[in-house]
Amino acid sequence: MTEYAPLDFRSDTVTRPDETMRLAMAGAEVADDVLDHDPTMRLLEERVAELLGVEAALWVPSGSMGNLIALTLHLRPGDRFLAPRGAHVLDSELGTAAWIAGGMPHPLECDAGPGQVSAEAVRAAAGAAGPYYTLRTALLCLENTHNSAGGAVTQPDRHALLVSAAKETGLRVHLDGARLWNAAVALGLPPAALAVGVDTVQVCLSKGLGAPVGSVVAGSAAFATEARRVRKMLGGGVRQGGVLAAAGLVALGRVDDLAVDHANARALARGLTELGWQVDEPETNIVLASVPDLEVTLTGLRHLGVFAGPMAGRVRFVLHRDVGGDDVAEALRRIGSVS
Numbered sequence: 465m466t467e468y469a470p471l472d473f474r475s476d477t478v479t480r481p482d483e484t485m486r487l488a489m490a491g492a493e494v495a496d497d498v499l500d501h502d503p504t505m506r507l508l509e510e511r512v513a514e515l516l517g518v519e520a521a522l523w524v525p526s527g528s529m530g531n532l533i534a535l536t537l538h539l540r541p542g543d544r545f546l547a548p549r550g551a552h553v554l555d556s557e558l559g560t561a562a563w564i565a566g567g568m569p570h571p572l573e574c575d576a577g578p579g580q581v582s583a584e585a586v587r588a589a590a591g592a593a594g595p596y597y598t599l600r601t602a603l604l605c606l607e608n609t610h611n612s613a614g615g616a617v618t619q620p621d622r623h624a625l626l627v628s629a630a631k632e633t634g635l636r637v638h639l640d641g642a643r644l645w646n647a648a649v650a651l652g653l654p655p656a657a658l659a660v661g662v663d664t665v666q667v668c669l670s671k672g673l674g675a676p677v678g679s680v681v682a683g684s685a686a687f688a689t690e691a692r693r694v695r696k697m698l699g700g701g702v703r704q705g706g707v708l709a710a711a712g713l714v715a716l717g718r719v720d721d722l723a724v725d726h727a728n729a730r731a732l733a734r735g736l737t738e739l740g741w742q743v744d745e746p747e748t749n750i751v752l753a754s755v756p757d758l759e760v761t762l763t764g765l766r767h768l769g770v771f772a773g774p775m776a777g778r779v780r781f782v783l784h785r786d787v788g789g790d791d792v793a794e795a796l797r798r799i800g801s802v803s
């Protein structure tokens with residue numbers, strides 16, 4: 465049997481810190497961030513707040529913790545929150561939005577395209593206050609790009625309509641922007657243009673940007689102060705975190721590189737289509753393919769050294785900085801050899 469070199473398309477989280485990033489980490493200026501701020505973490509937080517057009521930001525160990533901190537501060541027991549069906553905060557955070565943040569999740573059907581909800585759907589679900597024993601709808605949680613919908617991008621005009629619908633109906637808005645960088649690059653806009661009007665936003669440094677650890681949750685200065693307390697409650701306060709923030713600062717310099725991942729995603733989708741696969745046209749770095757039997761396909765791919773993952777009943781290939789154009793061509797050659 466042929467021994468294939470592994471090509472890992474399971475996620476953009478598999479990216480490993482390169483030499484430049486490791487050197488920056490080794491040389492980082494540090495202090496105890498739990499006691500009185502680490503200078504490198506502070507620098508990273510200021511940079512991200514600026515990029516997102518908000519007052520302040522807080523480094524957190526993971527995107528899930530960033531979302532959880534925001535939801536904890538937005539929700540009280542007896543509240544409910546709205547999110548597009550398939551959202552990470554609904555399906556992939558072990559229900560912490562409910563059992564820690566205390567909110568009852570209410571999925572909105574994606575009535576305006578893959579991963580997209582309409583402003584009308586938000587208004588209808590927000591509704592008017594009912595009798596005292598009904599849930600209060602308190603929050604709209606958006607996701608850009610929408611992961612399980614294949615990295616679908618929410619356009620700034622739709623974003624604006626959703627934010628106004630939320631504000632009109634008395635909802636706050638949290639944006640899960642784990643891959644907001646990808647949306648910004650795909651649209652050729654600054655990330656801040658996609659976070660206009662939100663109360664809080666979470667962005668990941670550890671996906672396509674390649675940092676080993678870290679996300680940032682951002683909003684008003686008052687939010688960041690409270691978020692720091694909740695982070696500590698959750699065990700997410702770290703001491704000389706500058707070592708990790710230094711990787712984040714290098715990662716921020718790599719946002720433009722995401723365009724390469726997007727081009728590679730289009731090339732992979734094109735190649736698979738030519739081989740007879742049923743594939744959606746990717747908007748960013750995620751390619752979803754519909755197959756008759758998911759397990760059979762994933763196992764078959766694995767035998768070819770092509771690692772993909774399951775996502776909402778389909779095969780998900782994620783493009784990232786550790787798989788290049790040559791790797792895409794090689795994956796297509798291997799898949800073509802058995803089709």
Ligand SMILES: *Cc1c(COP(=O)(O)O)cnc(C)c1O
Pocket residue numbers: 525526527528529531552553607609611640642643668670679
């Ligand atoms: C990855 C991801 C997160 C959470 O990130 P972790 O760092 O893995 O906790 C949140 N939202 C979306 C859409 C994601 O893809």
